[in-house]
Amino acid sequence: MxxxxxxxxxxxxxxxxxxxxxxxxxxxxxxxxxxxxxxxxxxxxxxxxxxxxxxxxxxxxxxxxxxxxxxxxxxxxxxxxxxxxxxxxxxxxxxxxxxxxxxxxxxxxxxxxxxxxxxxxxxxxxxxxxxxxxxxxxxxxxxxxxxxxxxxxxxxxxRAIKSPSELEYMMQAGKISTQAMHDAVNEIAPGVRQSQVAAKIYYREIYGDDDHSGEYICKPPLLPAGRLSATPHLTWVDAAHKQGELTSIELGACRHRYHAPLARAVHLGRPPARLKDTANILIEGLTAVVESVRPGMTCGEVEGAWRRVINRHGLLKESRIGYPVGIGYPPTWGELTYSLRPSDRTVLKPNMTFHCIPGIWTDEWGLMISESLRVTESGAQCFCEFPRELIVK
Amino acid sequence: MxxxxxxxxxxxxxxxxxxxxxxxxxxxxxxxxxxxxxxxxxxxxxxxxxxxxxxxxxxxxxxxxxxxxxxxxxxxxxxxxxxxxxxxxxxxxxxxxxxxxxxxxxxxxxxxxxxxxxxxxxxxxxxxxxxxxxxxxxxxxxxxxxxxxxxxxxxxxxRAIKSPSELEYMMQAGKISTQAMHDAVNEIAPGVRQSQVAAKIYYREIYGDDDHSGEYICKPPLLPAGRLSATPHLTWVDAAHKQGELTSIELGACRHRYHAPLARAVHLGRPPARLKDTANILIEGLTAVVESVRPGMTCGEVEGAWRRVINRHGLLKESRIGYPVGIGYPPTWGELTYSLRPSDRTVLKPNMTFHCIPGIWTDEWGLMISESLRVTESGAQCFCEFPRELIVK
Missing domain, CATH: 3.40.350.10 (Creatinase/prolidase N-terminal domain)
Structure with a gap:
């Protein structure tokens, strides 16, 4: 049977x-x-x-x-x-x-x-x-x-602290998420229909990889392009990608209901200086978070690592930069407990898992670059392995 | 822009x-x-x-x-x-x-x-x-x-009565659903991973067709196989399809949030007589519904057309056989108003749209074959065009 x-x-x-x-x-x-x-x-x-x-x-x-x-x-x-x-x-x-x-x-x-x-x-x-x-x-x-x-x-x-099997499923999901991001980046190009890139992401997330089948995801991949990249929650439209456009891609594959989300931004053609600079600051801030996480820190302190970087560069951001992640059913893969923001005093413990997704939005465009990670005994480990950069194609 | x-x-x-x-x-x-x-x-x-x-x-x-x-x-x-x-x-x-x-x-x-x-x-x-x-x-x-x-x-x-533009989007969605069912039937075979069939369905639903992009669907395609076909709401598992197995496939593509669901059943290899007979009764009952629908009938009367057929063949079914369909957000594309069941006295009017999905489940297997349709001035029109049969492959 x-x-x-x-x-x-x-x-x-x-x-x-x-x-x-x-x-x-x-x-x-x-x-x-x-x-x-x-x-x-x-x-x-x-x-x-x-x-x-x-x-x-x-x-x-x-x-x-x-x-x-x-x-x-x-x-x-x-x-x-x-x-x-x-x-x-x-x-x-x-x-x-x-x-x-x-x-x-x-x-x-x-x-x-x-x-x-x-x-x-x-x-x-x-x-x-x-x-x-x-x-x-x-x-x-x-x-x-x-x-x-x-x-x-x-x-x-x-649910906050994950068991070895839960972490194993999140690693499997992270591998599929990584591959789905590669597939998306390979597919996206001027003239390619946005729904075709979305379909490629879905295909990979659902098919999985050679080792494991994917499962249904609890929310659609988001890939707002151009002006729409300035909004975090609109889906693709019935149009083609264009030269000179920025697309923020957020996706997350699933194994046994455990998701490992990942966001990257792709620019078709040479990016304007301001966009490139902002991406560098965002990546520096995200990397500061990944490198500073330790058990015993509060969520507020983790957010501080990000905030110090962007403030030094003269940027401000008010919304939270992350939330715990794991089992997902529609409409969310968030665990709805703590948030990475200044006021949150939740203390991180080994094998807590969260999605750090510091978005920066202007009225004209927006950038999202993220990592899903687990708190280890001495630091943090990412579930996906994708170069942390503004992708230029 | x-x-x-x-x-x-x-x-x-x-x-x-x-x-x-x-x-x-x-x-x-x-x-x-x-x-x-x-x-x-x-x-x-x-x-x-x-x-x-x-x-x-x-x-x-x-x-x-x-x-x-x-x-x-x-x-x-x-x-x-x-x-x-x-x-x-x-x-x-x-x-x-x-x-x-x-x-x-x-x-x-x-x-x-x-x-x-x-x-x-x-x-x-x-x-x-x-x-x-x-x-x-x-x-x-x-x-x-x-x-x-x-x-x-x-x-x-x-929302119950649809405008010409709403109906147009449901027709577009129905065309994509039809194609997605063809893609699923082409893909399914002994030894093929279930997630691969699911991925093909997703790809088509999201990519759309030459004329239109698909949009994100509000719930995953369901394709329970073998013993699991006896349950209507389990998703695919990390295993391959097998010779001699029945799979019920329910899917529904989406245009501008309007879905057109469709269900068919596929048997890999020659089906047992009891399964074939049940499928014939189910199809006869579903066809009786499609052919008897008229504005002015109640939902209970529509269900009666189905019930008379299956009772004549000695079958019983207690759960409702359909619900209104249109705009869908997770977790449902149902409109949550009327139901096709004996006690429902809602009167059908032109351009009401519903999904008639009479499932028959035993402890060992289950069959779902459905049509999404609109009430016309004089009858009913289906949004999808897929042969109404037990598919044997």
């Missing part, structure tokens, strides 16, 4: 659940309801494109294993991917889907009641994409004797 | 806003807050991969145009894509991003107050992916004199 491989050992999965429970205990949380697909995958192994319907992972201090609730047609997919016993996978009927009269959270509340899991304090992921205002309204009405509290990214914080 | 083309006329955009306002008036809603990226794009033209941070489109009966609020680094991207005047694009500072002490909804509430847009009843998209429980908690606390009401997919319903 052609079943999905379980990417992690049972021991590692148990450890993840235990780490989560310790954090729950420390926060006085008896029952945690996980809506975030990345957190659900992390704790259960469940990995399917079913998160457009409501689902929930129930983590109770009173139970050994988490309990997963999905839609009925997704139950088999769950059974084939999770680490829990079959009795800890439950599903609701199709009458709850897109219905005006019933909501999946009614079913989930009934499971909490019937399994006697209700607690004085129930923790929910208040600001997650997959925990809607309606979900919260229904759950709180269904479980009126519990007090609801924001889980405050409890599981996201557990 | 290489700016994004505005895909719709100003007149059409104004019409969309007016249609929305009429529906607001009819529902007693003075102020509508739109979080859904598809609804935001529909009413404003804003199209960027920035929805992983909070943003909001404010539609007030007291204002001619909607007001868009995004993160500061996305303001230029908004100005380059929206149809509104620049003063109706506003942005919040980076200190609101991933912050423990402040939330973008505080900024959005302050805009509502300072522009004097507050209303007795404020309508919000309670069950949308991009309107979190936290967003709702902050907004209601910030605007204590307003009563909050579920918008109940108000804009989604406005």
């Amino acid at each position: 052609n079943e999905p491989k379980r990417p992690f050992s049972s021991a590692e999965m148990t450890q993840r659940v235990n780490n989560t429970k310790h954090r729950m205990q420390a926060s006085g949380v008896d029952l945690l309801l996980v809506s975030c697909p990345a957190n659900t995958f992390y704790l259960s192994g469940y990995d399917a494109c079913s998160y457009y319907t409501h689902q929930m992972l129930i983590v109770s201090l009173a139970e050994d294993e988490p309990i997963l609730v999905v839609r009925n047609i997704d139950e088999l997919g769950a059974l084939l991917t999770v680490y829990m016993k079959p009795e800890n996978v439950l599903s609701y009927g199709d009458e709850f889907v897109g219905s005006e009269s019933s909501h999946p959270m009614e079913f989930i509340a009934s499971i909490i009641r019937s399994r006697k899991l209700s607690a004085k304090i129930i923790s929910v992921e208040m600001d997650n994409y997959y925990y809607s205002a309606r979900s919260h309204a229904v759950l709180t009405a269904q479980l009126p004797n519990s007090q609801f509290k924001d889980a405050d990214r409890l599981v996201n914080w557990v | 290489n700016e994004p083309k505005r895909p719709f006329s100003s007149a059409e955009m104004t019409q969309r806003v007016n249609n929305t306002k009429h529906r607001m008036q009819a529902s007693g809603v003075d102020l509508l807050l739109v979080s859904c990226p598809a609804n935001t794009f529909y009413l404003s033209g804003y199209d960027a991969c920035s929805y992983y941070t909070h943003q909001m489109l404010i539609v007030s009966l007291a204002e001619d145009e909607p007001i868009l609020v995004v993160r500061n680094i996305d303001e230029l991207g908004a100005l380059l894509t929206v149809y509104m005047k620049p003063e109706n694009v506003l942005s919040y500072g980076d200190e609101f991003v991933g912050s423990e002490s402040s939330h973008p909804m505080e900024f959005i509430a302050s805009i509502i107050r300072s522009r004097k847009l507050s209303a007795k009843i404020i309508s919000v998209e309670m069950d949308n992916y991009y309107y979190s429980a936290r967003s709702h908690a902050v907004l209601t606390a910030q605007l204590p004199n307003s009563q909050f009401k579920d918008a109940d997919r108000l804009v989604n319903w406005v």
Whole structure:
């Protein structure tokens, strides 16, 4: 049979659940309801494109294993991917889907009641994409004797420090990201349709390399060209690349949901002096970050390494320059915990992983050059290996 | 300059806003807050991969145009894509991003107050992916004199009937989807890595065809093979296709965010009789739907055309067989309004568009064969043109 491989050992999965429970205990949380697909995958192994319907992972201090609730047609997919016993996978009927009269959270509340899991304090992921205002309204009405509290990214914080297998998958993803950037740079040229460069990136990210298949990526590659390079989040347009144009390329391949993002900028033809100078400053600042990272530093101190370089050159930048990276489901591969910015006092520890992406945008163009890296015992290691330069073609 | 083309006329955009306002008036809603990226794009033209941070489109009966609020680094991207005047694009500072002490909804509430847009009843998209429980908690606390009401997919319903330009983009997407299915069928063979077939699909969907570039798709193609075909939402695994295996392929290319999904099933080698028989029944049922659709029918009646066929053959199926389709942002291209199922009394009108995807799943395998279609004045028209058969290779 052609079943999905379980990417992690049972021991590692148990450890993840235990780490989560310790954090729950420390926060006085008896029952945690996980809506975030990345957190659900992390704790259960469940990995399917079913998160457009409501689902929930129930983590109770009173139970050994988490309990997963999905839609009925997704139950088999769950059974084939999770680490829990079959009795800890439950599903609701199709009458709850897109219905005006019933909501999946009614079913989930009934499971909490019937399994006697209700607690004085129930923790929910208040600001997650997959925990809607309606979900919260229904759950709180269904479980009126519990007090609801924001889980405050409890599981996201557990995910911050990566295990050897997680790092291995990020290295594999980084190798594919590197190759995808090479493919993009080889393809881009005046007259080549932007969608053709994007298609090449996708092909490589999905095909993978000789050793490993790629997986679906949680957000599209971005390659804004010309004026659009001044905006970080527009996608390609139905037009060709042009001589004299700058393109910022941000991409990130994926292995077992772990992404390794990478950004580089390509200029077609000789770049103007100001652009070249800015690229050099950006690269100097990024390199200062990579070379200064040590366990024990705060995120604010890491940002300081960048800021000192650009300030010396008379540049200013207000937005954050990085965020933790790992498991990704649409719409983000960010872990949504710490940020590389002056006010962030999170202390870096070995095997934390982040994407340092200091963009510099003017009204006319923008530059993004980045590295995904892990904190080692004594410094930092990049997941991708691509020359850190403004690419001129 | 290489700016994004505005895909719709100003007149059409104004019409969309007016249609929305009429529906607001009819529902007693003075102020509508739109979080859904598809609804935001529909009413404003804003199209960027920035929805992983909070943003909001404010539609007030007291204002001619909607007001868009995004993160500061996305303001230029908004100005380059929206149809509104620049003063109706506003942005919040980076200190609101991933912050423990402040939330973008505080900024959005302050805009509502300072522009004097507050209303007795404020309508919000309670069950949308991009309107979190936290967003709702902050907004209601910030605007204590307003009563909050579920918008109940108000804009989604406005989107149900497509304009000639929307239909044109769906036809273009359908052409690319058809070609992507051909590419997938050409590629799939025993020994070929699953990720290679997936990569071919992506390449075609993104590259497009000679006439048009593809755009990023809002969810990955699905091609569960063998045992996994029995599950509708698992993605490819790091393995090769095998002789004797069934693969269900669901994909959907995109033009200007409009998707035209298509599903077909491929069997490598001579299919077992039971599989072939089931495929024939499924195709007969799907064809009965395509041929019976007329304006004035209810969704329940359309489902009946399918149900009569499969019941006659002794098959049962409980889950819905289709949903409206059009603009797609992660995680779905569904419009989240009506469903093709017995209880749905929504009446079909000309230029409504839906994806009819009657899957049949056993414990060992599953079959999906689908059509995306529009209701015409007298029947239905499919967006893709691919033989409706179990493909044997």
